[in-house]
Amino acid sequence: MALGEFELIARYFQRNAAPRNPAVALGIGDDCALLQATPGLANALPTDAQLAISTDMLVEGQHFFADVDPAALGHKALAVNLSDLAACGAQPLAFTLALALPDSNAARLNWIDAFTRGLFALADAHGCTLMGGDTTRGPLNICITALGAVPTAQGRSQALLRSGAKPGDDLWVSGTLGDARLALLALKAQHGDRSPGAPRWLQLPPEVLKLARTRLERPTPRVGLGLALRGIASACMDLSDGLVGDLQHILEASRCGARLLAPVLSDLLASHRLNSTALTPPERLSLALSGGDDYELLFTAPATRREAVVAAAGVADTPVTRIGQIEVQEGLRVVDAQGQRLAGRFASFDHFA
Template sequence: MALGEFELIARYFQRQAAPVHPAVALGIGDDCALLQTPPGAQLAISSDMLVEGQHFFPDVDPEALGHKALAVNLSDLAACGAQPLAFTLALALPDSNVTREAWIKAFTHGLFALADAQGCTLMGGDTTRGPLNICITVFGAVPTAQGRSQALLRSGAKAGDDIWVSGTLGDARLALLVLKAQRGERSPSAQRWLQLPPEVLKLARARLERPSPRVALGLALRGIASACMDLSDGLVGDLQHILEASGCGARLLAPVLSELLATHRLNGTVLTPPERLSLALSGGDDYELLFTAPSTQRAAVMAAAVSADTPVTRIGQIEAQEGLRVVDAQGQRLAGRFASFDHFA
């Protein structure tokens, strides 16, 4: 017999023995949850939606999906330098998943494993019947000092600042290309992606389905980074947001970017430098941090990376001249157009 809505909530989402963040004054059970903002802090809020067929394949591992649904939201808090407090979950489930308790159990296992690791409490939400759709809203705290917020924003980059990224870039996009080719998508390069070794796909797929929100690094970069955001739609497009908000331009180093795929470091990987560069620039779903900092702060950036146990790489420099330029080892601008993902393009 299928679980009803309130039975489903009670069994899988209302966790009696789970840790509760002190900021959550009232959680699941009333019409509204109550969240107490810590003294001397601002509330950071972000929402992200994952839709079947648009953001994930129907046969994705539900445990991985639970992880990613929260991870992409925590990544926004990381980009703001915010400490996670709590989150809400709005979940639309088709009949097939409502009656498939194993799916729900696996989904919540992945969701709560990450939530507990980050000290982030589920405090409410909604469930309904419909096409599989997951919408999470996260709440975090950013301290204020002398009336000024310590939040990391997109608008603080200045000419001469270094441009940095955490982790690796392009692997998630590579996994998506392979998975689409396996599903019969016809494209000029589909056969190319099908030839990649299985161990390459395994690593790339982990980056696509189980991204690591860089919360610790975001916290460590407060007071160091001049601008910051997370990489969800691709480096080219996301960096453009920082440039527009800050009123400046940038130069990116192609030789550095082409080495940033984790899968490139596996034996047997046969991606060409132009392929690696394209994946790093125009990929998406990386959920790494893209940030700028004055060149005088290089030692502080590296110290923050060590304290957060997260690798970072300097990939370019902010310039006064508007526009984005990708240059080779000799400083010559590369021809070609690089684009990022756009839901409505």
């Protein structure tokens, strides 16, 4: 038997017994949620704070396959928003969920049950409260808006922005790059989407696909690292559409250029370390530069702060790698071990390209 809209909300999304962030004065149940600016935010953070707000939408067929594990999808739906908060150096507070569902029959209710398990497991891990949203009937679509808090010091925001990179700054990235793209290509091939001239390695060994698929479907939002980098990083953003395209946003906002080290980048594909994927260095480099869905942090910091960056990464228990340098000359240059520029054009994902 199908559930009505309000029965569905009450059963799966209204969590009266769950812990609530002190900034959320009123959650699900009224026309609006209420955030308590004071003392709620003051209790959530030790100083005055600014609100950081991020919205992301996931659409079936565009962002995920129809047969994706719903628990993994619930995790990712929130993770992509928490990744944005991490890039800003914001502490997660709460989020809203707008969900379009094709139906509410028994099979769909089982799907919702798994989806919410994945969603709330990540939310609870970060003290992030679901405070409201909307449900409607339609093609499967998930839209989350997440709110976080960034402290101020002496009247100045401590938020990490894209616009602070300076020539001479080191360029860093957290975690690994390219595995999510590797999984996406392999899964597309499994679903029959194999274009002429497709790479020979699309049929991945099971252990490689499992690792890569986890990176695609259950990304880790680097919230702890974002918090630890406040006051250290000069610019920061998360990687959703690929390193080349996302780095351009920092370079344009900061009005500078960058040099990337190809040998370092080609070793950042975690799955190739299993020694069962015969990817060449150029293929690994292409995945690292042009892949998407990594949801790692890309950030810059003065060369004099290298020890501070490493210490922050240790506090956050997150690996970081220095992948290049910010330069005065505008544009992006990818160089080999000898510092020679590599030929070729690398592109990133664009929904409307």
